[in-house]
Amino acid sequence: MKYCSTRGGVNGVAFKDAVIMGLADDGGLLVPESLPDLSREMPGWRKLGFTDLAKALLPYFADDIPETDLHRLIDQAYATFDIPEVVRIAPAGDLNVLELFHGPTLAFKDVALQLLGQLFDYVLAERGDHLNIIGATSGDTGSAAIAGVRGRDNIDIFILFPNGRVSALQELQMTTVTDENVHCLAVDGSFDDCQNIVKTIFADLEFKHRYNLGAVNSVNWARVLAQIVYYAYASLQFDEPVNFCVPTGNFGNVFAGYLAKQLGFPIGKLVVATNENDILARFFATGEYARGDVRFTHTPAMDIQVASNFERYLYYYFGCDAGRVAAFMEDFRTTGTASLDAPPNDGVIESTAVTNDETASAIGDVYRQSGYVADPHTAVGMAAARRFDHLSPVVCIATAEPAKFPEVVNSAVGEDVAHHPRLDALKGLPSRRDELPADVGAVKAFVQQRVRDE
């Protein structure tokens, strides 16, 4: 299997190179050059558990890694989860919930980043390379990325976060990882400052190549690939095609569901549920993709205006016409708006936006009806599911452990229900962080110093 860019400037990329490349060099995103039809495999795959299904599916896409090696990487990635089945479907009243948050940082990003960490390590060891990962986080991604690569000899990770502006719990999830290759940088500035510093550093190509900088953001193809597995797995647990409700920010999670359907898994509709940052809901209603101002909501992991994986969806929507994708994205980049002639009608995606109040109500309603405690992100999907109650069966994707968001959850439920022993224990652990000014030069100097020390 080879990969190409959604913008047409890059072709024939092998899987291992795609893992390291992240963003394609023409600014587009990597996608498979063709999608296999796996429908004939379905009967046999129905009995497989999550990791066995991953072992059956991933070799189609990672054919430059020997199967025994790939199987070992999959086993190692998912051995870190709290439940042996890795993901599970739980009932919540008349809804089904696909819990993806049983990994080390208690959020769905672990499913992809635990595997990505293994893949990075494997490819770098084979090539005798060292990678310096730099990223900015407003909360969840940082800890999941750190958990994916902690303790690895051939990787250092530098995560910038706004000092004093991530929740205490989120900060502890990063700073209590005291492995030598982990560097948590508390920057005196906003999340935007952190992101701009990272972008500026990546734009300095001389620095980027000299220090072998890499990224772990959600555009990495291997993250999408890992996420296809849980849609595939969940769809095979039912006797009829399954509909999914997916709380959405960067479109990475739901895009994996879209691909799972294209591969032949029995999937009906995909409901894209956004919070008040509704660029995607507006797009699916009108065909216009138009940037708005970011609002801060109960679901910070979805406080995103520009959905970085959306371009992959467009590529398939345009029938793999990279020229049309490039033109659409160029319009959007220069004017902040790009449009289709009509609302998209792909027969798969439905979309709706959920307000903060509706999110809190959904947490309370679901709890009173079923005793199930949902995190706010999951609740956005549950509120959306109520609006599409003609779809059956429906599986709501549960993206975080509720104890990661105790204030919102406890107040919505009216009881002190949001606890997790691992989060409670963080408060007593040793932690390490470095404080830096919001200054590109200071961050670069820090990276140089650490790389030299090793």
Ligand SMILES: *Cc1c(COP(=O)(O)O)cnc(C)c1O
């Ligand atoms: C990242 C995240 C999301 C959004 O996922 P996307 O792939 O960006 O759409 C939803 N919920 C939680 C808890 C997350 O961490």
